[in-house]
Amino acid sequence: MAMQSMLMGKQAHPSLHIRATILDLPLRNSWTTSKDKVVVVMGATGTGKSRLSVDLAMRFNGEIINSDKMQVYEGLDIVTNKISEEEASGVPHHLIGIVPSHADFTCTDFCNTVSGKMDDIVARKRLPIIAGGSNNYIKALIDNEAYGFRSKYECCYLWVDVSMSVLYESLAKRVDQMVDRGMIEEARQFFKPNADYSKGVLRSIGGPEFVEYFRLEASVDEETRVRLLKEALDEVKINTCRLARRQVEKILALKYEKGWNIHRLDATKVYQKHGKKCGEAWEELVLRPSMEIISQFLSSSHGLCNSMELHLN
Known part of the structure; x- marks a missing residue:
């Protein structure tokens, strides 16, 4: 299967020769903050959020929490484009296919469930990576003071973006x-x-x-x-295209209206390449910059993490 075709859906982890040197960095930085660290991977449907979250989890000792509101349900695995076992590459995934297909899983349900998962992942000294396209879920979790998310966690937001025409x-x-x-x-x-x-x-x-x-x-x-x-x-x-447009609009609102420090990674050229060049473009334009951002995030203060955006956005 050509790499371009693989990119249309969620694909298995490629053989990228990137060496991560920060796997042993603490998730909590005692000299700069008392908060635990969490990475949030955002983007429209079909842009590679799952691929990036798996790539990063394998390099930063992470576990992935799904924030796609349809993938939390049992059934319709193809329709909802759930990640396969091969694509997951052994990385633990949470909140996928856990809710009966006929149930109503609300933002409140999501926030309550995620709060417990986050505590468990952090307790095992692993990096929580929240990934999915349901930005209302993410916003409710992070902005609702009732959950105390901001008082417990410091977030690094990554946005995988692809031009709409492509x-x-x-x-x-x-x-x-x-x-x-x-x-x-x-x-x-x-x-x-x-x-x-x-x-x-x-x-x-x-x-x-x-x-x-x-x-x-x-x-x-x-x-x-x-x-x-x-x-x-x-x-x-x-x-599907309408959904993608709405998802991007919500991310832009979080970035510019709510002031979230969201690092944009332009993956457009990845989807314009074929074969080996497609994988090389992913490595150069998405994976490497993401690793640099997270390396700074895990090893330094929030202010230094912010400074990366000047060079990468």
Whole structure:
């Protein structure tokens, strides 16, 4: 499989020859802060958040906490693009597939669950890495004073960004690849004529869009079936692109309106490369800068971590 194709979804960890020299650095810096450290990986769907979080976890003794509000549910693994065992590369992942598919997992539920996971990860002297596209979850966790997150943790925010024109094309190809992996069959297994597609995992993009197709496919001719399926897939692609746009808008609001110090990593050229050059671009433009930022974050004060943005953004 070409590297470009692998980038459309979440891929297994590549053989990158980067040596990390800071694995033994303390997660708590006693001479600068009493807070524990946490990394937050943000970005629109399909930009490589999972890939980066795994890359970093392997180099900084980390564990990943999922903050994608659809991936917390059981089922529809292809539709929700859950990370596979191969892609996880042995890195522990939390909050993936833990909630019954029909349940309603709220921001409050997320915050309460994550708070316990964070305490456990830090107690084992590992680096918590929160990764996912549900920025409302992240904002609720960090900004809600009821959880005391800011009083306990110092955050380093990484934003994997891809220009929208390039990302839209990539997302459309990713949907086609998901179809090849069995997305339609998986969605059909969850289809029920009277199901509530406003709750649980059925809200996922790739669920409601197929309802009419599944409802009518057995009673219409082949030409109509083909048309209905194409319309459903087109709607999945459009809704995925709309989601990506909303996610970026929320990140920009956190950065410029809320004043979060979010380090932007431009991965656009990664998605414009092919084969070996694609992996090289990821290493140069995303992974290496991220490692430098986190190295500073773990070994120095918050102020020095901020200074990295002048050189990398």
